[in-house]
Amino acid sequence: MSAFAPHPSLAPFANQAGGMFFFDSSQGSQSIVxxxxxxxxxxxxxxLFLPLAKQYRVIAPDLPGFGRSQxxxxxxxxxxxxxxxxxxxxxxxxxxxxxxxxxxxVAASLASTAPTRVQSLCLIGGAAPTLGGLQVTPAIAPLxxxxxxxxxxxxxxxxxxxxxxxxxxxxxxxxxxxxKTDLEFLHQRVWERVQSDTQRDAFFAALxxxxxxxxxxxxxxxxxxxxxxDQIIPISHAQQMxxxxxxxxxxxxxxxxxxxxxxxxxxxxxxxxxxxxx
Numbered sequence: 001m002s003a004f005a006p007h008p009s010l011a012p013f014a015n016q017a018g019g020m021f022f023f024d025s026s027q028g029s030q031s032i033v034x035x036x037x038x039x040x041x042x043x044x045x046x047x048l049f050l051p052l053a054k055q056y057r058v059i060a061p062d063l064p065g066f067g068r069s070q071x072x073x074x075x076x077x078x079x080x081x082x083x084x085x086x087x088x089x090x091x092x093x094x095x096x097x098x099x100x101x102x103x104x105x106v107a108a109s110l111a112s113t114a115p116t117r118v119q120s121l122c123l124i125g126g127a128a129p130t131l132g133g134l135q136v137t138p139a140i141a142p143l144x145x146x147x148x149x150x151x152x153x154x155x156x157x158x159x160x161x162x163x164x165x166x167x168x169x170x171x172x173x174x175x176x177x178x179x180k181t182d183l184e185f186l187h188q189r190v191w192e193r194v195q196s197d198t199q200r201d202a203f204f205a206a207l208x209x210x211x212x213x214x215x216x217x218x219x220x221x222x223x224x225x226x227x228x229x230d231q232i233i234p235i236s237h238a239q240q241m242x243x244x245x246x247x248x249x250x251x252x253x254x255x256x257x258x259x260x261x262x263x264x265x266x267x268x269x270x271x272x273x274x275x276x277x278x
Contacts (some may be wrong), residue, residue, distance in 0.1 A: 003192045004067045007043040007185060010060075017089045018044070018175035020061055020082060021068035023049060024090075028057030030119070031092050032054040032276070033083065036060070036260075037101030037126065037205045038210075039193060041067030041083060044100060044184075047265035048272075056096070061086060063106070063262065065202025074205035075100075076214060080110040094119050096276055101126040101233065101258060102206055105214070113218040122272060125230055125258045140232070143207060152214040153200050161191045173229045173257040182262070222248040227256035227266060 006014050006023070013023040023042050032052055033037040034045045042060035052058045063079050064072035072082055083106065087095060096119050099107030104126025143149040156164045165187050167177050176183070193199045222245050224238045238250050251271045253260040261268045 003196065004041060004062075004189075007046045009046055010043060013049070016068075019070035019072070020064065020086055022059055022061035022086065022117060024060075025033065025056075025058040028053070028055065030096065031057040031059060031094075032096045032098060033087070033107075034060040035079075035083070035097065035099040035103030036063065036066070037099075037103050038206050039066075039199070040100070041189075042188070043067075044259065046185075047199070047270060048261050050182055051265075051269055052272075054239045055273075059086075059090070059092075059095075063103070063202070063206075065198055067199070071198055074202045075177040076105055076109050076206075076210040077113075079106040079206075080113060082119070083110055084114055093117065096120045096122070098122040098124065098272070099126060100248070100261060102210065105210060108218060109214055109217055111220060112214075113245070115217075115219060118220050120221045120223070120276065121218065122225065122275065124225045124261060124268070125227055125233055127224070127233065127241040140207070141216035143204070144158050145209070147202050149207075150200065153194065153203070156194045158213050161187065164190045164194045171258045173227060173248065173255050173263055178263065190224070218245050219247075221275070221278075224248055224250040225260060225271055226250065227258055227260045227263070228252050228254050228257070231260045232258040251259060 010023050013025055015022050017026045036042055036044045041062050047058045049058055049060060051158060062069040064082050065074045072078060094117055097107040097111060103121035111121050168186060168190055224233050224241060226238050240249055242248055253264050253267050256263040
């Protein structure tokens with residue numbers, strides 16, 4: 001199997017355009033763009049893609065430098081520009097944006113710079129660093145140091161596949177409680193990430209770009225979805241967003257960490273669908 005092979009449920013929807021890989025359900029009068037987080041790929045949406053595709057055209061790209069997309073500028077603004085280029089390529093005048101973690105910050109940046117292109121905004125476990133920047137949590141701090149982070153990443157190649165898989169634990173409420181098929185997929189996928197210099201470089205460039213304030217103006221309907229036990233981006237960031245973005249609302253997902261769309265997809269969909277179709 002080739003590296004970063006699409007999840008079997010998503011493989012029929014694989015596409016390429018302008019150096020960017022994306023899944024595209026192709027049908028629907030309204031479109032949703034799903035933006036993954038740092039060190040992840042579009043396959044993170046494997047549990048939401050098909051249910052959403054029953055009502056919408058669903059597009060889930062690999063951000064530049066991640067997974068199967070070619071490397072471009074690995075920064076918040078660079079990712080936003082690449083996504084706007086994809087929307088132009090697909091001739092989509094307006095879309096709903098859903099972003100996870102880094103993808104949430106990218107979605108907020110795109111929505112602020114091109115508000116006429118965004119019908120609504122859903123941020124999952126990722127709030128925009130509009131004032132003093134994101135807080136550096138203990139799980140993230142060692143990775144921000146130039147050289148130290150890369151050495152740690154490269155060291156996982158010698159530590160082995162199980163050690164690489166164990167690095168996922170802080171991102172979940174209970175990693176081992178995931179379905180067996182998810183565990184098998186993630187066990188292989190995290191090893192492919194560790195072996196990829198391109199993914200490594202994009203990961204650290206994106207991570208270090210997250211901690212500079214980005215001035216934003218968000219006027220569209222905004223939904224925040226947060227895992228109850230998120231260890232990566234504390235829920236205090238969501239609470240700050242509620243102050244800065246008066247129209248935003250927050251829902252907290254029980255028994256979920258940083259990736260509620262993977263751990264509790266049914267609950268996440270139960271929040272997302274009514275928001276998209278009020």
